[in-house]
Amino acid sequence: MSIRSSSQVALLCLAFAPALAGAATPTGLHCGQLFDSRSGEVLGAHTVLVRDGKVAGVTAGHEAVAGAEVVDLGGHTCTPGWTDLHVHLGGQSSENSYSEGFRLDDVDYAYRSVGYAEKTLMAGFTSVRDLGGEVAPHLRDAINRGLVDGPRIWAAGKSIATTGGHADPTNGYNSTLSHLLGPPGPTEGVINSVDDARQAVRQRYKEGSDVIKITATGGVLSYAKSGDAPQFTVDEVAAVVQTAKDYGYRVAAHAHGEEGMRRAVEAGVTSIEHGTYMSDEVMALMKRKGTWYIPTIHAGRFVADKAKIDGYFPEVVRPKAARIGALIQQTAARAYEAGVPMAFGTDMGVGPHGDNAREFLYLVEAGIPAAKALQMATIDAAKVLGVDDQGVIAAGQRADIVAVPGNPVEDIAAVLAVDFVMKDGVVYRRPGDARAAP
Known part of the structure; x- marks a missing residue:
C-alpha cells in the first residue's frame, strides 16, 4: 500500500493537475479506514484518488486533491469491490x-x-x-x-x-x-x-x-x-x-x-x-x-x-x-x-x-476470520478469475471500491450496510442516497 507524507501528496496533486485539465473530473475518496486486502489489515484514514476508471494514488490521511470531487467516507471502511x-x-x-x-x-x-x-x-x-x-x-x-x-x-x-x-x-x-x-x-x-x-x-x-x-x-x-x-x-x-x-x-x-x-x-x-x-x-x-x-x-x-x-x-x-x-x-x-x-x-x-454479503457472516460463523473472508471476496477471487487488475486498492488497479460504516473486521455484520459503491470509477451509490439498498 502506497503511504506518502503531506509534502508528497502536494507534489502528487501538482503532477496530476495538467493531465486533469482536459480530462473528466477525478474523484477523491476520504476513507475513515482502508482494508488492505494483501495483508488483511485495516489501515487508518486514507485518501484514494480515482481518475479515468483507475486508482491513480493512495495516500495516508485526508488530503486535499486538486480539481477532484471529494466524497467524504469518514466513519467508513473502504474495501476493494x-x-x-x-x-x-x-x-x-x-x-x-x-x-x-x-x-x-x-x-x-x-x-x-x-x-x-x-x-x-x-x-x-x-x-x-x-x-x-x-x-x-x-x-x-x-x-x-x-x-x-x-x-x-x-x-x-x-x-x-x-x-x-x-x-x-x-x-x-x-x-x-x-x-x-x-x-x-x-x-x-x-x-x-x-x-x-x-x-x-x-x-x-x-x-x-x-x-x-x-x-x-x-x-x-x-x-x-x-x-x-x-x-x-x-x-x-x-x-x-x-x-x-x-x-x-x-x-x-x-x-x-x-x-x-x-x-x-x-x-x-x-x-x-x-x-x-x-x-x-x-x-x-x-x-x-x-x-x-x-x-x-x-x-x-x-x-x-x-x-x-x-x-x-x-x-x-x-x-x-x-x-x-x-x-x-x-x-x-x-x-x-x-x-x-x-x-x-x-x-x-x-x-x-x-x-x-450474508455469505461473509456464514463464513465467520464457520470459524474463518473476518479479514480472511474479505480477502476471499477480493484478492483471492481475482486469483481465481486469473486477473491482476482488481481485488486491491492500489495505483493502477480498477477503481472498484466499496465502503461500509464501521470496521467489518471487528464486526462482520457491517457488510450488510453498504452505502458506497464505485465500479470502474463510476459512483453508483453513496451515503445519503435515496436509492434503497437491496
Whole structure:
C-alpha cells in the first residue's frame, strides 16, 4: 500500500493537475479506514484518488486533491469491490421455479436479470462469475455497453452436463415432450463422450462464454434423485479441461460427492463449487493441485430451510435439499482448517439476489476470520478469475471500491450496510442516497 507524507501528496496533486485539465473530473475518496486486502489489515484514514476508471494514488490521511470531487467516507471502511464467484443472474428460486421453466420465455428471464444485476451491484459486488445461464452473456454485454447497471460479469453460458445429470435441461420432462424435442447434445450442453466434451466447450466458445462450468456430480435442485453421484468419466472431464485450456478458459466444477470431486481435481479444474462431501483425501489433493474451493454456504442454508416447507421443492428434490444443504458450512470449516485455497461464492439465484454479503457472516460463523473472508471476496477471487487488475486498492488497479460504516473486521455484520459503491470509477451509490439498498 502506497503511504506518502503531506509534502508528497502536494507534489502528487501538482503532477496530476495538467493531465486533469482536459480530462473528466477525478474523484477523491476520504476513507475513515482502508482494508488492505494483501495483508488483511485495516489501515487508518486514507485518501484514494480515482481518475479515468483507475486508482491513480493512495495516500495516508485526508488530503486535499486538486480539481477532484471529494466524497467524504469518514466513519467508513473502504474495501476493494467484492466479487461473488458463483451466481445465476438469470433466475431466482421460488415455489414456482420448476413450473416457470415451461411458462416463461427467454425474454422474461432477461428482463428479470436486469433487476437482479442491479441489486447485486448495490450490495457491493462489482464483479461476479455467472456459472450457468444462457441469459448471462447477453446481460454481460448490456452492462459493458452501459445499457443497464450491474457488476462486471464472467459468464459461463450453458453449463456442461451428462445425460440425466445436473444441468441436463430436459430433466423432469414427460415422455411425449422428450420424444418431440429429442435428446439434448453438446450444443445444449449435454455430453456422453470425449468428443462430445470437446464439442460442448467449443460451442461455449462460439457463444461467447468467459469460463466453462461442468456439473461433475448430481445436484440439489435438479429434478433427479442423486445429489452426489459422479456424472463424468475421468476422460470426459480431462477432455473438457484440455479443450478449455486451448481457448484460454478456466473450468469451474459443481460437485457435491467425493468421487466426482476427485476426478475433477485430478483433471485440473480451477475450482470446486459447493464441495459438500469433501473428504480429507480430496482436500489434500486440492492443496497439491492448487484447486480453489468455493463453498456457497448461503445456498446450502437456504435450501435446507426451504426443504422444511411443504410444496416449495418437488418431492424428488426435497430430501437432497434437507440432507446436502445443511452440510456445506461444516465442510467450509474443515477446509479452512486444512488449508485448502478458498474464495467467495454464494450460488445466488438459489437465494435472493442482493443478499450476497450474508455469505461473509456464514463464513465467520464457520470459524474463518473476518479479514480472511474479505480477502476471499477480493484478492483471492481475482486469483481465481486469473486477473491482476482488481481485488486491491492500489495505483493502477480498477477503481472498484466499496465502503461500509464501521470496521467489518471487528464486526462482520457491517457488510450488510453498504452505502458506497464505485465500479470502474463510476459512483453508483453513496451515503445519503435515496436509492434503497437491496
